[in-house]
Amino acid sequence: MELLKFCQWLNGTPLSVWLRESPYPFPILIIIHVVSIALFGGIVVMGNLRVLGWAMRGVAVTRLIGQFRAWKWVAFAILLISGLLIAASDPMEYYDNIMWWISLGVLAVAGVNAAVFRYGVYRSVAAWDRELVAPPAARRWAGISLAIWIGLIFIGRAIAFF
Amino acid sequence: MTLAILASIFQQAHPEALPVNPIARWEWVFPVIESLHICGFTLLVGTIVILDLRLLGLRLREQPVSQLARALSPWIWAGIIAQLVTGPYLFSGDPFEYVQIPAFRVKMLLFLLALIFHFTVIRAATAPSRDAAPLGWRRPAAAVSLCLWVGVMLAGLWIGNL
Numbered sequence: 001m002e003l004l005k006f007c008q009w010l011n012g013t014p015l016s017v018w019l020r021e022s023p024y025p026f027p028i029l030i031i032i033h034v035v036s037i038a039l040f041g042g043i044v045v046m047g048n049l050r051v052l053g054w055a056m057r058g059v060a061v062t063r064l065i066g067q068f069r070a071w072k073w074v075a076f077a078i079l080l081i082s083g084l085l086i087a088a089s090d091p092m093e094y095y096d097n098i099m100w101w102i103s104l105g106v107l108a109v110a111g112v113n114a115a116v117f118r119y120g121v122y123r124s125v126a127a128w129d130r131e132l133v134a135p136p137a138a139r140r141w142a143g144i145s146l147a148i149w150i151g152l153i154f155i156g157r158a159i160a161f162f
Numbered sequence: 163m164t165l166a167i168l169a170s171i172f173q174q175a176h177p178e179a180l181p182v183n184p185i186a187r188w189e190w191v192f193p194v195i196e197s198l199h200i201c202g203f204t205l206l207v208g209t210i211v212i213l214d215l216r217l218l219g220l221r222l223r224e225q226p227v228s229q230l231a232r233a234l235s236p237w238i239w240a241g242i243i244a245q246l247v248t249g250p251y252l253f254s255g256d257p258f259e260y261v262q263i264p265a266f267r268v269k270m271l272l273f274l275l276a277l278i279f280h281f282t283v284i285r286a287a288t289a290p291s292r293d294a295a296p297l298g299w300r301r302p303a304a305a306v307s308l309c310l311w312v313g314v315m316l317a318g319l320w321i322g323n324l
Contacts, residue, residue, distance in 0.1 A: 034200065034319055035315060055234070153200050158193060161190065
């Protein structure tokens with residue numbers, strides 16, 4: 001299988017060997033990964049809570065989402081790169097780890113959910129920007145997003161358990 | 163805490179018995195509680211970053227500081243309470259081990275300082291009477307707050323590596 005061959009090749013690269021065998025890269029990568037999750041997740045969760053009308057009702061939805069968009073994407077880039085490097089540190093291990101694949105799948109679902117919001121109900125945001133509570137379609141999206149991110153934290157932690 | 167001490171006394175009297183405390187008894191309890199702990203600090207990071215970036219004058223400048231602080235307050239409390247419940251419970255699994263880990267002691271010290279700083283200096287910085295005044299000293303105060311919370315997170319993540 002092509003993917004297995006890729007993992008075997010990756011496993012033998014100097015980068016992978018270094019990440020696996022030096023004492024510091026792995027714990028440092030884990031710390032960078034979790035800090036970026038907290039920053040990215042924190043911003044996403046506050047946006048979700050605002051759309052749900054549970055937090056920061058005095059702030060316009062577009063202000064909150066727009067003002068922290070750059071921080072959110074920088075955190076996401078760090079999250080993704082550190083995550084891939086963690087996977088590269090021991091590709092054979094993660095190839096066999098069901099939780100790793102589930103986390104990747106749930107991340108994809110989160111991406112689709114975010115795109116549905118961005119190119120769906122968010123296009124009409126001007127009409128409800130200052131509303132204390134967003135329309136039902138937006139609230140439904142925010143609730144799903146919140147549940148996905150909480151679930152992803154549990155699944156991500158479970159990777160190390162399996 | 164008390165429960166943990168009782169558990170360890172029981173453990174010493176009956177070394178062959180299974181631990182009474184669920185976190186020491188079943189290995190899946192720890193990652194589940196730790197996931198909740200990560201959810202709690204994700205919430206704390208989200209709220210603190212929003213508040214401190216406002217105090218630094220970098221984000222949401224049109225929003226009065228006191229109004230933003232009041233809107234975030236219940237969520238900051240929720241985050242702190244989540245940490246005060248899950249943290250000591252994680253600790254109860256192996257209290258004598260944790261107290262010997264330098265990163266654990268550093269984390270507790272930083273957490274205490276972050277809480278004191280938040281409820282004294284940051285509380286004063288977000289008083290309604292200061293809304294009209296220039297940010298002045300509140301900028302460095304916000305920087306100190308951010309450093310303290312990031313420090314708590316880094317020290318906490320380092321515990322697992324020692």
